[in-house]
Amino acid sequence: MIRVGLTGGIGAGKSTVAKTLVAQGAHHIDADRIAREVVEPGTPGLAALVDAFGPEILDSHGALNRPALAARAFADEEGVKKLNAITHPLIGARTQELTAAAPADAVILHDVPLLVEGNMAPFYDAVIVVHADAESRLHRLVSLRGMDDADARKRIEAQASDAQRRAVADIWLDNSGTPEELAEQALQVWNDRVLPLRENHSRGVAAPLPTAVVDADPAWAVIGTRVVNRLWALLGAGAKRIEHVGPTAEPGTPAPPVIDVAVIVADDAAADEAARLLYAGGFPVIDAEGGVTPARTHGAADPGRPVRIHLRVED
Known part of the structure; x- marks a missing residue:
């Protein structure tokens, strides 16, 4: 649903x-x-x-x-x-x-x-x-x-x-x-x-992410805020920090139009629960491409929302 x-x-x-x-x-x-x-x-x-x-x-x-x-x-x-x-x-x-x-x-x-x-x-x-x-x-x-x-x-x-x-x-x-x-x-x-x-x-798969570099778009900051708010709604107190990061968070920087978001949690148990909530909320794990995609990296099921979520335990 x-x-x-x-x-x-x-x-x-x-x-x-x-x-x-x-x-x-x-x-x-x-x-x-x-x-x-x-x-x-x-x-x-x-x-x-x-x-x-x-x-x-x-x-x-x-x-x-x-x-x-x-x-x-x-x-x-x-x-x-x-x-x-x-x-x-x-x-x-x-x-x-x-x-x-x-x-x-x-x-x-x-x-x-x-x-x-x-x-x-x-x-x-x-x-x-x-x-x-x-x-x-x-x-x-x-x-x-x-x-x-x-x-x-x-x-x-x-x-x-x-x-x-x-x-x-x-x-x-x-x-x-x-x-x-x-x-x-x-x-x-x-x-x-x-x-x-x-x-x-329904299949639990992420939509493909664009790879071509394009000119910086001021809308990236707005989309980043929207994605961060969506993730806070999904994860609530289970997350310590949620931040728009990467090239699209840097004004004026050409990049592939992918919104990278860092989700920082307290420990491995919190990371497992966050992964479950992300999956249920339409952000499944991205399948490794040639074995190079880091663990706990999630994408969006929505093909119109190119998102890459980096779920990490706080150092």
Whole structure:
């Protein structure tokens, strides 16, 4: 099973990408749908909200009146904390339940509008960001969804910036064209990136690494940070240090476009556990090439993420 995060600003076109990937066999888990589901009438979630914020948050039919809840919950920081303490565990538990019910070889497509804002990117095998500029999104929200112009602008401004989304995007889909063009991009990602990732992951093999030297790319530093964050999410306290090293960590240095990462652990037992977690997380051991690949060197199952991980015990 692999987990792919899907995000983008409101009106960017996530639904088109989701429909395309689901049609290919992805197992869709919609965070917005879950957030509504866990506070439907009769649920413990709604009862907890009423206890916390009062019966005034219900409409005449006993369902949640979201504007009324927002007026109370977002009035101060304490209200936000109270709201999150009630809803986040319920959303998380339902997400885990749906994930566990998926087939063992599933591609989980986790559709999360606030993936960036929630710092969730490191917990996915890959993150897809659907992008459209703010003016295009505003036009779609107002003309196609019938939203008020001022409200649409506020919602766009309240979300992550394009730069923040680029920082976490393993795959960037440009939705400046037609829905058909966006769907075509999504299909190409499925065939060229997601399916090979799933195949390599299931077989426990790393994707081949490029060897040709290319000019230095400023994006290497961003990718390095993304990989380091992913490894921290996988290894947690089991690692003492995780660092982007090697030629791609040196600004201006031509090199093969491979992100080398040093993972330093305390002892051999910690190294064995880290190796197990890396394997399970899509970073299998690289097979020795002519007997020269050092032991405990891992690569990435993702063909679009050329990574070489040097797992070492601290001296």
